[in-house]
Amino acid sequence: MAKQYKLTVEKRSETGKLGLKNLRNNKKIPGVYYSYDSTNILFEIDEQEIKNAIQSQANIFTVAVGGKEQNVIFKSVQYHPVTEKIIHIDLYGVDMNKAIxxxxxxxxxxxxxxxxxxxxxxxxxxxxxxxxxxxxxxxxxxxxxxxxxxxxxxxxxxxxxxxxxxxxxxxxxxxxxxxxxAAIEQEPQESDEIEGEEVESEDASGQSSESEAPNEQSESDNKDSD
Missing domain, CATH: 2.170.120.20 (Ribosomal protein L25, C-terminal domain)
Incomplete structure (x- = not known):
């Protein structure tokens, strides 16, 4: 059986940025009640009231909206990105005899x-x-x-x-x-890189010695001719 909690809300006329700011400065949270069978209603609720409702861990909430009690669920709760205070809440009216x-x-x-x-x-x-x-x-x-x-x-x-x-x-x-x-971390193969560098060094050295060989032979030929 779903837990239920009774909320006390009031209709509100404050709209726009300035109006909503005034509400929040007075520790009121603006909200919208979305009905499944009638017109949506703007409301306000005490900041502490909504905190208590969330802490109750209830799934269904009872509110007096438009002169009669309605069963609602939280459709969404918006928080300030910096202060993490609740800044807006949407309630969705439900028919207890229909699946949601x-x-x-x-x-x-x-x-x-x-x-x-x-x-x-x-x-x-x-x-x-x-x-x-x-x-x-x-x-x-x-x-x-x-x-x-x-x-x-x-x-x-x-x-x-x-x-x-x-x-x-x-x-x-x-x-x-x-x-x-589990992911296996592969360590860099440093030894292979070193061996590769040594091979390149040896190749370079070999090329260098081969390039000097003709010069030595040329000098020897010159001596023979002398």
Whole structure:
């Protein structure tokens, strides 16, 4: 059963850069509520309220929007790139009787045999997968047991056991985790380079001695002629 948390929000009229700046200076976070069956609504929420909601680790939130309570999920949360403060939030209204698509974090359990006894390296390709389910069935995470994962093997999204309540949205042939051979660092072959330099030096020396030989022979011929 998905965790639920009640949020207190207020409709807002402030728009534009100056208006949003004033909101944030008063420790308010601007947001947009996207309804699945009616008009979108601009709202504001206390900074501490949204922090508490995130820390609650709830999946479904209840808010009073447009005069009636609605069940919503976080569609997106935007953070300031420097201060990492929350600067905007989008809420998406859900029908508790209709399935929605949502990304769920993956937790890997066990120690892969390919790493423990075969000298491989564990590579994680996906940290979350997208599934479809009823809002009330949204799980906190999905566990993937990697104990029997051998060197050279992988686990694809389609191989994860989800249960009857969930349908996989992520492509089934995407690799989630794998065990590969450890990279082997090749040291530079200094000895070969040195030998090569010596050979080149010897060749140069040989050419030099051969070029001097005719001169010596020429001098000998001159002496004989004298």
């Amino acid at each position: 698509s949502i990304r769920i974090p993956i937790i890997f359990t066990g120690n892969a045999i390919g790493v423990q006894t075969q000298g491989g390296v564990l590579n994680t390709s996906l940290n979350e997968i997208e599934i479809s389910c009823l809002p009330s069935d949204i799980p906190d995470n999905i566990e993937v047991d990697i104990t029997n994962l051998e060197l050279g093997g992988n686990i694809q999204a389609g191989e994860i056991e989800l249960g009857d309540k969930f349908e996989l949205v992520t492509s089934s042939d995407l690799a989630v985790v794998s065990v590969t051979h």
